[in-house]
Amino acid sequence: METKEFLRRLSEGVGVSGYEHGLHDLIREALAPYAGEFSTDALGNCVAVRRGCGEEPRVSVMLAAHQDEIGLMVTKIDERGFLRVAQVGGFDPRVLVAQEVVVHGRRSLPGIIGMKPPHILTDEERKKAPKLEDLFIDIGLPAGEARETVQVGDVVTLNRAFTELHGGLVAGKSLDDRAGVAALLECLRRLQSLRHAADIYAVATTQEEVGLRGATTSAYGLHPDLAVAIDVCHAGPGLDEPGASELGKGPAVAVGANIHPKLRDLLLAVAADCGIPIQHEVSPGATGTDAWAINIARAGIPTALLSIPLRYMHTSVETAAMSDVVQTGRLLAEFCGRVDRALVEGLRWN
Amino acid sequence: MELRSISELRGVSGQEHEVRTYLRRELEGHVSELQSDTLGNLFARKPAAARGPTVMFAAHMDEVGFLVTAVDKDGMVHFRTVGGIDAGVMPSKVVQIGPKAVPGVIGTKAVHLQSADDRTKPFDPKKLVIDIGAGSKEEALKLVQPGDQVTFATSFGAFGNGLHKGRALDDRIGCAVLVEVLKGSYQVPVVGVFTVQEEVGTRGAAVASYAVRPDIGVCLEGTVCADIPGTEEDAETTRIGSGPAISIMDAGTIHHPGLVHHLVAVARRHEIPYQYRRATRGGNDAARMSLAGSGAKACAVSVPCRYIHGPVAVASQSDFENAVKLLRAFLESIGRGELKV
């Protein structure tokens, strides 16, 4: 599957944290042709394994990009058939107003997120951002029919078509972190024509948005020698954040307490050798990514982090450059090609 | 007529040509004369053999939206609102710009980067921009120009039980009602006017009413429908699925009591569901009709639309059909000389 087509289908697919099963067939269809083995585990993590050509026992690399998306969950169906919801992950309620959604009940229903209209708000209310409790979902059904079709606990996703903008940019929901999952495909495809000594575990992890949960258990289960997490980072313009990344200038290589310096050095060296553009991301403490969880699985797993620059994170119009996705995959593949026993043994500090 | 095409057409106030062209095609063969004026109003005339009061209908073709004002050094597109759009509905939406419908997104700073204080306030609409993917001003100007119209990219579709969702139902649904009414034949002269620039001050209706000089003016609208959580019953204005809404008074018009009573009488006689528009705020083309020349008797019949002036509104198929039924019966009744005002 072509990488952009994969990202389009991922972005338009449905996989709220804990409910990622709707994406599994698609991920399998895309990744399995480039992997000897493909499996899913108890938490729904999808693992594509490419065995390396090194001697047994081979070293192993885990590549982790999370497949889950932030979403909503129905908490209540009111006496007129309107739905109330809670967050799964972190939306700013202000970006939810007037969004079209899909309510995943017994069947999928179109819905609209509404709030009190402006002419009914008091001046005081108008000055305040709406809270999630002020919002509701209209599914256009009377209460009886709503209750037959929708239950408390059903998930709700934003309804947003993947949109191609000018200049190779793409916009849509949940590019955080499906852009990372698309980079896994790009990486695996390139690994077909690269010799790699290490076993490669390409993992589309689950429940990242609610606490790095899939990465926690899959890192325990796979027990790799080292790992690279692939996630997104904030990109400008207009951010007023020193060090914010830019679209189209390549993946950002992270540095910080969570990142093994030798792995970062290798990523930088590989990028320089292959002429892959990169940017830098400084994450002093918690990276807020799967890297944070993988790093302390079992007796400790050396971890690096690559980030794909993204504008408007956690909205339904997250925007990224396809070239960054491709370069991320390329860098990962070339990196995987350099992993061997000597590298792994060098990761333990004196 | 089906509502999809007319809802998906783009026509911010002052740029109604797409809608006008479409309506001309729809009306061909159903009316005896089709004519536009210099502002862009479209007149569809149906003279009658018998003498009777001239009835003018007004439904506006324009919609609220945005205009491109400038492009900055980063290639971001700045815009201003045309008509009343609440800033709260703008963030995180896909839009289409200009004649080529260039796609763009209205993004916002990630929630992770907002301070706790920022998050308690609505976004400042002046700081929102459209990202079309251009990396520079020059690149952006190859795609969009200041003055280009901007509309939300929303598809029309089925919704819930017997409802539709779509963009610009205010007032394309009124236009659709008028097209259906004009397909009938009546004993009174009827002039259907598809007006321009309603959302920026009922400006098309001003000149159209002057030109037509009706005896009776009927405004056809998509109107506020706030039958939603958080709204007390007395503030709903209208309720979806309860029939076309007959106005009593708004900021521009006290709707003629005789016409209002007659509409109600007709609805009752034909067992057509109806409701009053239970609010006095807002305004529409009825005001212009009632005040043109030496004045006319004016009323308004509306289809309730939830989430009006936002990216996506909701309206009921039965309200739409009942509005058509009511107005046809109203014209037939006037043709029989039953209107005593």
Place this chain on the structure above:
Amino acid sequence: MKDLIRDFTQAYGPSGNEDQIREVIRRAVEPLCDRVSTDALGNLIAFRQGRGEPVLRRRVMLAAHMDEIGLIVTHIDEQGFLRFAEVGGLSAHVLMGQRVVFGNGTEGSIGNERVDEIKDLKLDKMFIDIGARSAAEAREHVEVGDMAVYQRGVSEMGTRVAAKAMDDRIGCVVIAETLRRLGESPHDIHAVFTVQEEVGLRGARTSAFAVDPHFGLAFDVTGVGDTPRARSILNMELGKGACIKAKDASLVVPPAVKNLLVKTAKDNAIPYQLEVLPAGGTDTAAIQLTRSGVPAGCISIPTRYIHSPVELLDLGDVEACVALAVKVLQGPIEV
């Protein structure tokens, strides 16, 4: 069951000091299982061997926490007043004017400094008065590091009951009753009465690692939206049956687990309600993240006024929780 509720809720057992409540629970469950043990953190593990069809056998962990929220003495002043910090989620406003009791039976009244506005009342402006006239006198009864809990009896209100520490002694009652009524079950059941849930699901975490279950099921209280002007988004109500959790702040229950519980409830005509709790966490989350991941669910008892001394619930709901747990454990567990 009312006796169990009384015995379990009245026992003393703030997080990390679960010795007294553990002995109460041990006495209750020892006759109901094959083996009872305690681990390094103080979890009480009641093991019951599976019977019947071996192909159906799964290692199942049940969890309810026996710790309760409390206060820990941080300083004793010259006049003998005790300053304290919270153990678990404690609100100054709920605590005002309460009576508390220490593990050795020492009783105290909660007093507070004068504040201009009640909203300014914080825990650091409050103290415990045990009637001592001096630090020395106070130290005859308590020491820095000692913990106190609410002192409050049980109110029976027909089919409804109010008490302190229903969170989560009622979950412990549900497990004990489930073991008593279970009869034949193919599964090896490790019923764990966990410690230190209120301070971060700590007992569940270590006990789940040790048990290494195929399936986990926790029992805890959940908030309701059925009181005047409650949060508009909460669905749960007292008296509408067992709550089957879909999500709380600590976990998303796997749909297959949720569906198993719903199907079991439906097939056996057990009243149930689905639960989405925007805040709060349970032992389920710790079980789910054990090792390489464990499918786990949660049956919740709808409860009003959680973390107050008057936590109130409906016995019908408790019965429904027990009935549901029994049916789940008697059947095959394929998730």
